[in-house]
Amino acid sequence: MTEMELAAYRKKTRQSKVVDILTTKVACKECSLHQLCLPSSIDGTDLEKLDRIIERKRPLKRNEHLFQVGSKFSAIYVVRSGSLKTYSPTVDGQEQVTGFHLPGELLGLDAIGKGQHPCAAKALETTSICEVPFENLEHLTQELPTLQHQLLRLMSKEIYDDQELMLLLGKKTAEARLSAFLLSISLRFKQRGFSSTEFYLSMSRNDIANYLGLAVETVSRMFTRFQEDGIINAERKHILINDRKAMQQIAGMNNCCEEVASGDTQKSV
Amino acid sequence: MTEMELAAYRKKTRQSKVVDILTTKVACKECSLHQLCLPSSIDGTDLEKLDRIIERKRPLKRNEHLFQVGSKFSAIYVVRSGSLKTYSPTVDGQEQVTGFHLPGELLGLDAIGKGQHPCAAKALETTSICEVPFENLEHLTQELPTLQHQLLRLMSKEIYDDQELMLLLGKKTAEARLSAFLLSISLRFKQRGFSSTEFYLSMSRNDIANYLGLAVETVSRMFTRFQEDGIINAERKHILINDRKAMQQIAGMNNCCEEVASGDTQKSV
């Protein structure tokens, strides 16, 4: 890619739909709730019942909280558009980012057990949310076995995905972590019908570093290295993935993060 | 501690009940299923119903598998006595240990989503297991809202615990990881009514290192260091925790792994 082409690309990504994809409403069929209600032949009436208990909240502005640490658990949330990060305070007064949540993904499943949120959720940009009051949901699952099954599946998926991430954090080098992170984001966009090669990272380098257990400087250097090697083009938060195969090699995962088996979407490297 | 006292202690731990605690049957009230059925005032009839669907399997010998990677998911398992590790194969042909499972803890929750086990489970010693066929359990939860609630709580707890571990793996130094690991094991024994200061580690140093994302040598050195500093006494797999406060400091978690809020037990640093 020449400098001119690059400049043109940069200009394009600044304006194009790549950007406002994240501020666009997500249709229900691309949403996690789709997995939660539709797939196993749930019929119209049941879907309507589910729809009835869901509340649409006013959009959050950037840096607004959806919930705080320790706040009472009362609902599960689904991202309609925009994105959030979840984070916990650590002993030394720092915060530890525990996840990023893109359109169609759930938040709050980790709070059911204790009845209060173990982490806080903050919008990374203008973000709109569906709220699913948990008590109502629980009642409804009693009525609708399919819904219950879906809920269990989603929670299981979350456990599974967390374990995948543990593998990553436990073993890998800095470049493997970042590569796996980008592939994960890419896959999640793809699963929602967006481009998997060209997307916008709403979180800061700092958040990424924190999440991956690395220093900001290391993350920055890895971005630079990937760019130098021609594997990605990173114009600030706009990412273009040039060589997916190479990234899979680096991430040490030739098998996964490419095609995911079932109709599951969800969650968070 | 003098050399003589140490020798006496070592002799004692070799014989005492510390060892056979793990081979003793765990009463139902110390078991995870207790959380799953009893706590929210489930009555005798309901408990009986649950008890009826549970199958007790013959004990596994050391190194026998409870399930293999990719095997069909049909049941959740509870450890009655003994212990297991779960692990996944990685691209480079290695295995990655994803968890250790002590008496009263669950296995298999990560398999619900895909319908097959993403990891294998292998006994670390002679181990007996309760099998809870999942289909039956799901049906039963339709009948017993309390049971459903408990199941959701347990799964949520698993998600929460995994996230705790992610923090550990993502951020901490080698000594913080090992310290947190030992504290976690300690707490889990305590929650089951065993000693929290004196216990037997059924897993190898290799497994620990693998699990914590460290080299065996590093783990070995950390054990040595802790011992030199008088924080623990480690006679091979017999561990005596001398200075819990110091370990919490090292682990960077003065708050957690000491007293856990609710009646939850479960799961796995």
Place this chain on the structure above:
DNA sequence: TAAATAAGTTGATAAATGTCAATTTTATAC
């Protein structure tokens, strides 16, 4: 019981990543 194998420990060295500091670029506020 001895031999063979596996697990664990220790030391020396190299590689990876964190830390500190300086600088540039971008975003925000007035």
Place this chain on the structure above:
DNA sequence: GTATAAAATTGACATTTATCAACTTATTTA
């Protein structure tokens, strides 16, 4: 629009941990 603050990048250096190799101690098998 300019000033100010925040975020990102880059370089130099220190620290941590992995790797390789040798060796010791347990455990298993014949």
